[in-house]
Amino acid sequence: MASSAFASTSAAAFPALNTAAKTRSAGRKASSSSMRVSKMRAIQSSSTSSATEEETVEARTTTPTETTPTSSSLSKDLLPKEIGSCSKDELDAWLADIMKLPEQKMKLEYFKEEGRGLVATESIKRGEKVLEIPQEAIITVEVALKESLLREKKKLAELQEWSILATFLAETAQNLSTEDNSSNKYRFATYVKALPRSTGSVLEWPESDVRTLLAGSPSLFSALERRASVAAAIAEIRVNFPELNEKTLQWAFDILFSRLIRLESLGGNLALVPWADMLNHQPGCEAFIDLDRGSRKVCLTTDRSYEPGEQVWASYGQRPSSELLISYGFAPAVGDNPDDEYALNLQIDEEDPFASAKVNALASQNIQAFETFPLRLNGYPRQLLQYASFAMCTPDDPSKVDELCRAAFVDIQAPKSLRNGVDLARGLLASKNVLKSKGKRGAVLGGVQGEIAVREMLADVTRDALDRYANTVDKDKGLALGRMPEMPEASMWIGDASTAIKSSMRSVCAARVRVSERRILAKTDSEVRLQLRRLKSEQMNSK
Numbered sequence: 001m002a003s004s005a006f007a008s009t010s011a012a013a014f015p016a017l018n019t020a021a022k023t024r025s026a027g028r029k030a031s032s033s034s035m036r037v038s039k040m041r042a043i044q045s046s047s048t049s050s051a052t053e054e055e056t057v058e059a060r061t062t063t064p065t066e067t068t069p070t071s072s073s074l075s076k077d078l079l080p081k082e083i084g085s086c087s088k089d090e091l092d093a094w095l096a097d098i099m100k101l102p103e104q105k106m107k108l109e110y111f112k113e114e115g116r117g118l119v120a121t122e123s124i125k126r127g128e129k130v131l132e133i134p135q136e137a138i139i140t141v142e143v144a145l146k147e148s149l150l151r152e153k154k155k156l157a158e159l160q161e162w163s164i165l166a167t168f169l170a171e172t173a174q175n176l177s178t179e180d181n182s183s184n185k186y187r188f189a190t191y192v193k194a195l196p197r198s199t200g201s202v203l204e205w206p207e208s209d210v211r212t213l214l215a216g217s218p219s220l221f222s223a224l225e226r227r228a229s230v231a232a233a234i235a236e237i238r239v240n241f242p243e244l245n246e247k248t249l250q251w252a253f254d255i256l257f258s259r260l261i262r263l264e265s266l267g268g269n270l271a272l273v274p275w276a277d278m279l280n281h282q283p284g285c286e287a288f289i290d291l292d293r294g295s296r297k298v299c300l301t302t303d304r305s306y307e308p309g310e311q312v313w314a315s316y317g318q319r320p321s322s323e324l325l326i327s328y329g330f331a332p333a334v335g336d337n338p339d340d341e342y343a344l345n346l347q348i349d350e351e352d353p354f355a356s357a358k359v360n361a362l363a364s365q366n367i368q369a370f371e372t373f374p375l376r377l378n379g380y381p382r383q384l385l386q387y388a389s390f391a392m393c394t395p396d397d398p399s400k401v402d403e404l405c406r407a408a409f410v411d412i413q414a415p416k417s418l419r420n421g422v423d424l425a426r427g428l429l430a431s432k433n434v435l436k437s438k439g440k441r442g443a444v445l446g447g448v449q450g451e452i453a454v455r456e457m458l459a460d461v462t463r464d465a466l467d468r469y470a471n472t473v474d475k476d477k478g479l480a481l482g483r484m485p486e487m488p489e490a491s492m493w494i495g496d497a498s499t500a501i502k503s504s505m506r507s508v509c510a511a512r513v514r515v516s517e518r519r520i521l522a523k524t525d526s527e528v529r530l531q532l533r534r535l536k537s538e539q540m541n542s543k
């Protein structure tokens with residue numbers, strides 16, 4: 001595949017429904033793009049209370065705004081009116097007759113919070129495989145390439161996987177009106193007609209809402225990055241396929257972000273799986289969708305039993321609420337998501353006199369100069385402290401940088417001279433811009449003094465981060481408690497709502513994200529201060 005706008009985006013930028021559970025670890029990788037690094041530096045280095053405004057200015061100067069989707073740039077295009085027009089009966093008939101879906105133990109219903117979902121019609125056991133969707137009924141990149149009727153097929157094949165799928169969806173959507181459904185040339189026309197017109201994800205938000213509602217949250221930058229990479233991908237697609245309009249392509253990407261499934265048993269291939277993509281996500285759920293190797297059918301293996309009438313849930317992966325909001329357009333109520341985290345970005349300070357030696361030493365251990373560490377309610381990874389101690393250290397002899405890096409990340413038992421004999425205080429004063437790691441071994445450099453220094457840094461960083469949210473905690477808590485607006489059933493079915501309802505939904509969901517992040521930061525802050533008190537009293541007692 002040719003390189004495209006997506007080539008430099010991280011896996012986190014383009015997730016699929018069921019992958020994160022298997023890939024998430026303490027040291028989740030951050031995007032290595034320089035744009036993101038420079039934005040993060042701005043977050044960590046500024047500590048004034050007017051942070052919201054500063055972030056806005058900083059992000060604006062580093063984001064390719066000319067390619068960022070805006071409602072005005074897309075307003076000339078219309079989303080095909082047929083999208084969302086498929087009735088429940090029409091969809092059921094297509095699934096059974098054309099896609100050969102066997103009889104199901106579930107049926108489609110709609111819910112106030114989640115929209116359409118699948119409900120058990122009979123008892124389902126824990127560990128049972130349900131759905132049983134034939135492989136012929138799914139849309140993969142290969143299917144898109146085979147069934148696309150676009151003239152420039154060779155050009156289509158040169159695009160990245162996500163762009164091929166988005167192009168195929170947009171092409172099918174724009175051809176929905178040409179013929180009646182029974183004679184439509186596109187096998188998946190009925191499916192596309194049944195897709196929602198809107199998901200509520202950040203691709204649909206006015207840019208001013210992205211900047212206001214996510215101000216202070218690290219997710220602001222993920223959201224802007226997502227919008228910019230999708231806009232660039234759309235521009236790339238339209239070079240060869242100008243007949244596909246921007247609005248429909250943007251909708252297609254939105255659909256991919258909220259419905260694409262990575263089928264691990266199919267070599268990790270990405271697929272749109274009609275019917276399976278009607279399952280809603282429940283935080284903490286451990287039921288995954290995958291291709292069953294024996295039957296070659298796509299199944300959901302349940303993680304609990306269900307009684308008739310209960311909604312059946314799937315896992316979209318262990319995702320924090322900010323990721324759910326960015327990709328799927330919803331955020332669980334505060335306290336409901338066990339996978340919530342605050343993504344703390346750390347990096348080597350460019351002004352550190354040892355910066356390039358440290359970056360090289362990290363590279364030799366396959367560690368980046370910019371890393372992201374998850375802070376959680378129940379703690380933070382030890383590697384964060386190791387990374388910070390290395391980034392902050394000021395060796396008396398520059399030739400020792402490599403050795404220090406190994407001591408921090410590799411050596412199980414670092415030599416005592418290295419663990420204790422480093423002047424961390426100087427590094428700490430020189431830099432508030434900190435860093436992190438991925439090593440599973442190694443040690444915090446600098447002995448007890450080092451353990452104290454890195455925690456003092458962490459306490460500063462969490463305080464700074466807390467000061468960056470625009471509203472008071474109480475105001476955010478109040479907003480987060482807001483009730484989701486009632487949607488008429490007809491709107492729910494087609495996944496669309498009035499501008500006022502959409503705006504109110506994103507305001508509540510963004511407040512839930514902000515409150516969840518602030519809880520984690522406050523908990524980390526108090527935990528770190530407690531650890532500091534203990535370490536300092538131990539240090540005093542040992543003198």
Ligand SMILES: C[S@@+](CC[C@H](N)C(=O)[O-])C[C@H]1O[C@@H](n2cnc3c(N)ncnc32)[C@H](O)[C@@H]1O
Pocket residue numbers: 113114115116117196199200258259277278279280281282283327328329330331495
């Ligand atoms: C894979 S689709 C699931 C089917 C979808 N509800 C529909 O009507 O087509 C993912 C979308 O469902 C909704 N959704 C899934 N789980 C949810 C939840 N726990 N709370 C609110 N919305 C949810 C979001 O709109 C998300 O973008």
